[in-house]
Structures are given as C-alpha cells and as structure tokens.
Amino acid sequence: MPDTLPDPSAGGDGEPRAGGAAASGPSETPGPAGPSEPAGPSEAALASAAQEPGAFSASGSSSERAAPSGASEPPGPSDRPDASGGPPGGEGGRDRAGIELINVTKRFPGQRTPAVDDVSLTIPGGEIVVLLGPSGSGKTTTMRLINRLIEPTSGRIIVAGREAMGLDPNELRRHIGYVIQNAGLFPHMTVGTNVGLVPQMLGWDKKRIAERVDELLRLVDLPPEQFRDRYPRELSGGQQQRVGVARALGADPPAMLMDEPFGALDPITRERLQDELLQLQEELGKTIVFVTHDVDEALKLGDRIAILDKGSRIVQYATPQEILLNPADEYVEQFLGGAQAMKLLKFSRVADVPLQQVPQARPEDDAAAVRERIGTADDSFAIVLDGRSRPVRWITAADLEGVTGPIGERGEPAATPIRARNTLQQALEALIQIEHEWVPVVGPRGVYRGTVTLATLQNAIKEMKEQAKARRRQDRTAAP
Numbered sequence: 001m002p003d004t005l006p007d008p009s010a011g012g013d014g015e016p017r018a019g020g021a022a023a024s025g026p027s028e029t030p031g032p033a034g035p036s037e038p039a040g041p042s043e044a045a046l047a048s049a050a051q052e053p054g055a056f057s058a059s060g061s062s063s064e065r066a067a068p069s070g071a072s073e074p075p076g077p078s079d080r081p082d083a084s085g086g087p088p089g090g091e092g093g094r095d096r097a098g099i100e101l102i103n104v105t106k107r108f109p110g111q112r113t114p115a116v117d118d119v120s121l122t123i124p125g126g127e128i129v130v131l132l133g134p135s136g137s138g139k140t141t142t143m144r145l146i147n148r149l150i151e152p153t154s155g156r157i158i159v160a161g162r163e164a165m166g167l168d169p170n171e172l173r174r175h176i177g178y179v180i181q182n183a184g185l186f187p188h189m190t191v192g193t194n195v196g197l198v199p200q201m202l203g204w205d206k207k208r209i210a211e212r213v214d215e216l217l218r219l220v221d222l223p224p225e226q227f228r229d230r231y232p233r234e235l236s237g238g239q240q241q242r243v244g245v246a247r248a249l250g251a252d253p254p255a256m257l258m259d260e261p262f263g264a265l266d267p268i269t270r271e272r273l274q275d276e277l278l279q280l281q282e283e284l285g286k287t288i289v290f291v292t293h294d295v296d297e298a299l300k301l302g303d304r305i306a307i308l309d310k311g312s313r314i315v316q317y318a319t320p321q322e323i324l325l326n327p328a329d330e331y332v333e334q335f336l337g338g339a340q341a342m343k344l345l346k347f348s349r350v351a352d353v354p355l356q357q358v359p360q361a362r363p364e365d366d367a368a369a370v371r372e373r374i375g376t377a378d379d380s381f382a383i384v385l386d387g388r389s390r391p392v393r394w395i396t397a398a399d400l401e402g403v404t405g406p407i408g409e410r411g412e413p414a415a416t417p418i419r420a421r422n423t424l425q426q427a428l429e430a431l432i433q434i435e436h437e438w439v440p441v442v443g444p445r446g447v448y449r450g451t452v453t454l455a456t457l458q459n460a461i462k463e464m465k466e467q468a469k470a471r472r473r474q475d476r477t478a479a480p
C-alpha cells in the first residue's frame with residue numbers, strides 16, 4: 001500500500017470541497033492513523049473507516065420502513081439514547097444509531113454568512129433522512145460536520161448517543177459509512193481492493209477480507225467472480241456507485257452518509273439504484289442521511305425529509321406524505337413543483353396505510369376450523385401461509401365444502417405479493433393487472449403483513465386528505 005493515495009473524491013463534482021482530504025490537503029481533522037493504513041486517501045474511504053461488524057450496530061438488522069405516526073415532529077432530544085457517554089455499542093447507542101444536531105453552526109473563515117446556521121435536527125436510528133435543498137444551502141457542509149471532516153464553529157452533534165466532539169474522529173468515522181457522487185473509487189485499485197479497504201485498515205486477515213468483499217459485492221448485486229478483479233474504469237457509472245456503497249458498508253457501520261450518490265447517473269440507472277438502496281435498507285436498517293437536489297428522489301427514499309434553505313435552515317422536517325399533504329409554505333410548494341395528488345400515490349408507501357386483515361390459515365389447519373374463520377359471506381376467504389409465514393394460496397369456504405382434516409394444498413395460488421415498501425401507485429398497478437380484487441402485502445423475508453384492495457387505497461387517500469384538512473383548520477385557528 002503506498003503512503004499517499006490520490007483523492008478521487010476531491011472535486012468529484014468539479015468544486016473544491018471544504019475539508020477535502022486530498023493527498024496534500026487533508027480534512028480539518030487529522031486522517032486516521034494506523035500501521036496498516038494509507039496516509040491521506042480519499043475522504044470517502046477514510047470517512048467510512050471500519051469497525052468490528054455489529055459492534056455499533058442498530059439492534060435488529062432489519063427494519064421495515066417506519067410508518068409515520070401521523071405527527072410531523074421528529075422525536076425530540078428526550079427520545080434519543082443517552083447522550084452522556086458510554087461506550088459505542090453500549091446500552092445507549094446500540095438500540096438506535098441515531099444522529100442529532102443541536103444548534104450547530106459552521107462559519108467558514110472569510111465568509112459573511114454561516115454555511116450552516118444554528119441547525120437542530122434529530123435523525124432517528126434506522127431511518128433514511130433526506131436533506132433536500134438548493135445548491136449552496138449547506139447540505140454537504142452538514143454531512144461533513146456529522147463525520148467531522150470539518151468541525152462546527154459551535155453546537156453539538158450526537159452520534160448513537162455519544163458526543164461526536166468527544167470521540168476520536170477516526171473512531172467516529174468507523175461508525176459512519178460515506179458515499180459520494182461518482183463513488184470516489186481509487187482508480188488504480190481493483191474493485192475488490194477498493195471494497196476491502198476499510199477491513200484492511202482494521203487489520204483483518206486476508207481470508208476474512210476476501211470473504212467480506214465477496215459478501216458485499218453480492219449484496220450490491222455485482223457477482224464477485226465477475227467484478228472483484230476489475231478496475232473502476234471498466235465499470236459503468238451505476239456499477240461504480242454500487243461499489244461505492246459496498247465500500248461504505250465495509251465493516252457494517254450503523255450509519256451512512258450519502259451525498260448525492262446517484263446525482264451523476266442517467267434516470268433509469270438512478271431509479272434502479274434507488275430501488276436497490278431501499279431493498280438493502282429493508283434488510284440492513286441503517287441510519288442514512290441522504291443529500292439530494294431531486295424532489296422525487298427525496299420523496300421516494302426518505303422516511304423523513306428536511307427541506308433546507310440557505311444556511312441549512314430547516315423549512316420543514318416531516319414524512320414525504322406530510323410534506324405533500326401539508327407543505328409548510330410557498331417555498332416548500334415551489335420545491336414540490338405541483339401535482340401533489342399524483343405524487344401522493346407515487347410516493348406514499350403501502351406500509352403507510354392501514355392494511356386489510358383477512359383470516360389466515362396454515363396447510364395443517366383443520367378444514368372445519370378454517371371454514372369457521374372464513375365465515376359465510378360470499379366474498380370471504382382465508383390467506384394460506386407457508387411455514388415461514390409467506391402467503392402461498394387463498395381459500396374460500398366453498399373450497400372446503402365437505403372437507404375433513406387438514407386443508408393441505410387446497411385453494412388457489414395467491415397473487416404475487418407486493419412489498420410493504422412499494423408505493424400506492426405500484427399497489428394500484430398490481431391490482432389492475434391481476435384477476436382478484438386484492439393483493440397480499442409482505443414485509444422483509446416475504447412475511448405476510450395484510451392485503452390491499454382498491455377500497456384500501458381509496459380509504460387511505462380519503463383519510464390522508466381529511467387529516468390534511470383538519471391540520472389546515474387547526475393551523476388557521478392557531479394563527480394570530
């Protein structure tokens with residue numbers, strides 16, 4: 001490993017970056033030091049420096065996207081885990097690898113206005129929070145403050161219950177993966193070496209690194225045997241970006257900062273990578289801060305979105321649904337660009353609406369008992385689940401006429417399920433395409449969650465509109 005490595009992330013988007021860790025111009029905080037690590041490599045690589053897997057990880061490696069509680073307020077400081085200290089992965093930090101900014105200001109030398117001006121923001125553990133704002137609003141600066149590539153002028157940052165300022169910057173970055181536009185891969189290293197960089201910095205042995213590299217490449221859908229020995233220039237933009245994500249996940253950090261990771265990709269690749277990120281998140285449940293200019297990307301990916309104005313001033317911080325139904329002001333409306341009703345369908349998730357619950361059955365269940373569960377209504381049925389609670393068939397009372405003993409393989413095959421993270425628009429498309437009037441909904445590992453019908457969608461939209469109307473009335477009453 002050479003002593004000094006070039007910094008592919010510096011000026012990746014053509015602009016000099018604050019605290020860019022170019023080989024000759026490291027970040028404001030010193031780069032990690034260690035016997036086996038390079039001096040001054042890419043900030044992306046360094047910022048995603050490693051940790052022992054799971055040492056700091058959110059409990060439960062999978063989390064369904066959090067259904068909004070209806071309240072637009074994020075959890076307040078009192079909801080966060082212990083901010084007073086304790087080891088990473090200790091009681092306070094393990095549950096929720098949340099991030100909190102408290103009155104954070106960053107004023108660059110010689111600048112009249114702060115790039116980040118007294119910002120307070122709570123990023124709940126296991127969620128994707130999108131920072132959406134125009135160019136120069138301070139999104140990147142905010143990200144770099146979180147992993148201490150730059151230091152705040154004032155204010156506090158809490159990461160997984162610990163004061164960031166009290167942590168060694170290198171230790172902090174071991175808990176936070178960092179993905180940037182154009183991936184920031186080292187061009188002279190193979191894909192495998194790029195992805196294994198962080199475990200290598202941690203001093204893992206060769207076999208363990210090789211296994212982890214292959215595992216990560218598979219995770220981002222790049223078959224290791226095809227991709228591990230290629231160089232970044234031999235990959236498409238989308239593939240490079242996937243490698244960037246794999247590298248950031250190197251040592252399973254509980255949190256990831258993603259700064260316009262898909263900004264340079266064509267729309268189709270971009271959509272595909274967004275879908276992959278959501279799928280990955282369903283399994284991994286990371287705390288992700290994601291920066292974008294693109295409102296559709298924000299609505300699609302964000303569990304919550306912070307809409308920023310100059311100085312990272314938060315104009316609105318709420319779920320996508322809440323923002324669409326109740327934009328805080330004209331600035332937010334302008335950002336949304338109209339067509340909110342369609343966007344509601346396009347970006348609200350099945351997980352966000354109440355699902356219909358129908359009787360359930362297992363192949364080994366007694367026919368008479370299932371018939372009783374189904375009842376007598378003509379359109380009644382039970383959904384049959386397999387041993388891993390996945391929907392496989394549906395069965396009516398008529399199918400069980402005269403049957404004794406277990407229901408076995410009776411009934412019709414269930415429609416291909418949709419996922420709880422799918423949008424209402426996708427649910428509508430699925431309902432239009434299939435013969436039945438309902439479609440099963442599944443969560444992680446295909447586990448059954450409920451069913452969706454046209455009526456479910458209609459009621460959900462009606463309910464959302466009524467909630468928004470009630471809130472507007474409340475706002476008008478509260479206005480002086």
Ligand SMILES: Nc1ncnc2c1ncn2[C@@H]1O[C@H](COP(=O)(O)OP(=O)(O)OP(=O)(O)O)[C@@H](O)[C@H]1O
Binds near residue numbers: 018135138139
């Ligand atoms: N190192 C620096 N020195 C001085 N000013 C800086 C520095 N880095 C950023 N700024 C300024 O801080 C403000 C916020 O920049 P930042 O890069 O955080 O914005 P952004 O919202 O990420 O923009 P973009 O979407 O264009 O990347 C800008 O006015 C920028 O010029």
